[in-house]
Each structure stands twice: as C-alpha cells, then as structure tokens.
Amino acid sequence: MFKQEPDSLLKYNGYKVRGRYKFGEQGLYLLDPLIYLEFIQKPGEIEFEEKLILAKNIKKSFLSFNLTLEQELEKEAEEIEVEFIINPSFGIGYQFSPRLSVGLEFWNHIEIVEGEMEHSAFFAGPTISLAGEKVWWTLSVLPQITKIHDEHSHLMMRSLVGIFF
Numbered sequence: 001m002f003k004q005e006p007d008s009l010l011k012y013n014g015y016k017v018r019g020r021y022k023f024g025e026q027g028l029y030l031l032d033p034l035i036y037l038e039f040i041q042k043p044g045e046i047e048f049e050e051k052l053i054l055a056k057n058i059k060k061s062f063l064s065f066n067l068t069l070e071q072e073l074e075k076e077a078e079e080i081e082v083e084f085i086i087n088p089s090f091g092i093g094y095q096f097s098p099r100l101s102v103g104l105e106f107w108n109h110i111e112i113v114e115g116e117m118e119h120s121a122f123f124a125g126p127t128i129s130l131a132g133e134k135v136w137w138t139l140s141v142l143p144q145i146t147k148i149h150d151e152h153s154h155l156m157m158r159s160l161v162g163i164f165f
Contacts, residue, residue: 001042014042031056045074062103064091084112091127101129105140107156122146123156136162 003013020036023029036051048071055064070085087110093103105127111118123142130137142156 001040014040014045016040026057044076045072047072060095062091062093062095062101065089066091081113083118086110086112093127093129099131101131103127103129105142107142134164136164 001013001016002010004010016038018036018038020034023033023035026032031054034053034055036049036053038047038049038051040047040049049068050070051066051068053064053066055062066087066089068085068087068089070083070087072081072083072085074081074083087108089105089107091103091105093101095101103126104124106122106124108120108122110120122145124145125140125142127138127140129139138158138160140156140158142158144154144156
C-alpha cells in the first residue's frame with residue numbers, strides 16, 4: 001500500500017492480505033452469502049477486517065447487504081489503542097446492460113474506542129459500474145446524510161477498478 005499526503009511524495013505505507021469465500025453458486029440459497037477477511041499491517045498499526053455479504057439478483061435488479069467489522073490496534077507511545085469499526089451498508093441497483101449498472105448505496109460508519117462510540121455518520125448516494133471484457137470500474141458518490149459525534153468529510157467518494165484473470 002502507498003499513501004500520499006497533500007503536497008508530499010508517494011510513500012510505502014504497509015501491506016494487505018485479503019481472502020474471500022463464496023458459499024456455493026449464485027441462486028443456490030435464498031440470499032447468496034460470501035465472507036471476506038483482510039489483514040493490514042501499517043507502521044505502528046495492525047488491522048483485521050471481517051465482512052459478511054448477502055446478495056440477491058432478481059432478473060436485472062440486485063440487492064446487497066454488507067456487514068463489515070474492523071479491529072484496529074495502534075501503538076501510540078507506550079500504549080496500544082484498540083478501535084472497533086462497524087460498517088453496515090445496503091445497495092440496490094439495476095443492470096441496464098452487461099456493461100452498465102446503476103444503483104443507490106447506503107453506508108453507515110460507526111467507530112467505538114475504548115468501549116465508547118467516538119463517531120457515527122450515515123452516507124447515501126448513487127453508484128455507477130462499467131464493465132468490459134477484462135476490466136470493470138465502479139464509482140460511488142455518497143454525501144453525508146446524518147452525523148453523531150462526527151469528524152468525517154461531508155462527501156465520500158469511492159472508485160474501484162478490477163481486472164479479470
């Protein structure tokens with residue numbers, strides 16, 4: 001992983017190991033389940049992430065619920081701070097063609113530090129996905145809807161690129 005602060009050079013910032021497991025072929029169950037696990041190591045920090053994804057495709061429409069749990073262990077001076085993050089999200093969309101899908105995404109970010117809720121923010125907005133034969137791209141633009149003890153930006157944008165092997 002690399003990180004770049006404003007007006008500075010791109011720097012190495014750790015590594016990530018990810019894995020996922022799909023429980024059977026699409027349509028085998030009422031909802032298609034998948035689990036995702038991730039380990040991240042950064043200077044002075046270790047993170048674990050677990051995700052349960054439940055999806056359903058109905059003709060050209062699709063629904064998805066993700067429950068993401070994260071644990072972050074960060075060393076500050078001689079103390080280790082433990083932070084828990086809960087990110088439930090829900091998406092609904094429509095596939096206009098094999099190359100174009102459009103949808104709405106709802107995402108909540110909750111941070112718990114030393115047993116106390118430190119921040120919570122709810123975001124919602126449009127998502128577009130374009131797919132080619134070897135590459136896909138997704139863009140989400142999620143303005144913040146509500147906030148409780150929040151320090152997040154008022155707009156969350158996410159761009160993902162995938163390559164088929």
